Amino acid sequence: MDSVSIHQFLTIFTWFGLTALLFMLALIARKYEILSGERTYFQLYALPALAFAGAAIRQAQRDQIAGDPWNDVFLLIGGVVLAGLSLHLYRRMTSGN
Numbered sequence: 221m222d223s224v225s226i227h228q229f230l231t232i233f234t235w236f237g238l239t240a241l242l243f244m245l246a247l248i249a250r251k252y253e254i255l256s257g258e259r260t261y262f263q264l265y266a267l268p269a270l271a272f273a274g275a276a277i278r279q280a281q282r283d284q285i286a287g288d289p290w291n292d293v294f295l296l297i298g299g300v301v302l303a304g305l306s307l308h309l310y311r312r313m314t315s316g317n
Contacts, residue, residue, distance in 0.1 A: 228280040235276035239269045242302070249309050258312050264305055271298030 246265035253260040275294035282288055 227285075231276050231280045235272060238272055242269045242272075245306070245309075249305075252309070252313060256312075260309055260312055261305060264301070268298040268302040268305070271295070271301065 242265055246262045249260040249262035249265065252258070253262060271294050275291050275298065278288060278291045278294065279285065282291075
């Protein structure tokens with residue numbers, strides 16, 4: 221294996237781990253919505269996973285880690301949506317409406 225294929229493998233492998241964590245967070249949000257009746261928007265946790273998938277695919281296709289504007293846009297969108305959803309869930313679960 222050369223360095224490019226190792227980089228591609230690690231990029232995709234990291235995305236699978238991140239997606240598993242996002243899936244667990246979505247399950248927590250779904251369970252809380254069912255038990256409390258408060259809206260948590262657990263369906264929207266797919267958006268950061270898709271945005272991070274776009275970044276991982278773009279990063280695996282190109283032979284550079286930094287300097288790709290589309291990769292940065294995907295990461296920015298995924299991070300902002302994930303932060304917003306996480307903050308919303310935190311406020312709902314801690315009654316900080």
